[in-house]
Every structure is written in structure tokens, then in C-alpha cells.
Amino acid sequence: MKNPNDGYLRGRLRSLKYAFKGFYILITTEDSIKAQLFFALIATILGFYFNISDTEWCLQFIVIGLVLVAEAANTAIEELADFVHPEYHIKIGLVKDIAAGIPTFAALISLIVAGFIYLPKILLLF
């Protein structure tokens, strides 16, 4: 929340503090984020193993970021939905289903990118 006594710089620093607080909450408490960080680690190991190019590293990090951002957005929407309406409601169900679609989009795109990067390299092994 905005503090009216804050100047511009102090306001920005306060926002940054809250942003890192959210980041810390996500990486320490959210199982879906932890799972995606684990997959990111596996992808990084694969990247070194197959010696992927600089462009492929960039694409890989972009889709890892996309998936993590999507999971974070899904988490925030779920938290808000549970707070606004903890009881069963068909609209809350719809909101949560749509929110769950966000990381699904990102995951499907990341699978396609992974296919482009790794399939040719894996096929060369046989």
C-alpha cells in the first residue's frame, strides 16, 4: 500500500522490498514453483550435457521464466479467490480453472521449445 509520506525514491525502494518479499514467499512456500525450479535445474543440466548454443540458452531461459511467471500469476489468483470467496462457488471454480490454464499455456510452449532444442540432439545419439 502507498505511504503518502514517501518520496519517489523511497516509494520505489518500498515496492522493491515487497516485490522481493513476494519472490521469497513464492520460492520457499509454493510447491508448484519449487517443482518448476526443479525442472529448470534439470533443463540447465541438459543444456550443459548437450552443449546447447547461446541462442538455445536464451530461448531456454525465456521459457523457464515464462513458466515461473505463469505459476506465480496462478498462485496469486488462487490466493485471491480463496480469500474473496472461501466457500464453493461456480464462478470461483471457473476463475481457478482459467488461472490454471495460464501455466498450462506456458508449459505447452516450453515443451515445444524443448522439442526444437533437444529432439535433434537426442536423435543424433541413436
Ligand SMILES: Nc1ncnc2c1ncn2[C@@H]1O[C@H](COP(=O)(O)OP(=O)(O)OP(=O)(O)O)[C@@H](O)[C@H]1O
Ligand atoms: N471455492 C471453489 N469453488 C468452486 N470450485 C472450486 C473452488 N476451489 C477450487 N475449486 C475447483 O477445484 C480446482 C482445484 O482447486 P485448487 O484450489 O485445489 O487448485 P489447485 O490447482 O489444485 O491448487 P494448488 O496449485 O494449490 O495445488 C479448481 O480449478 C476449481 O475447478
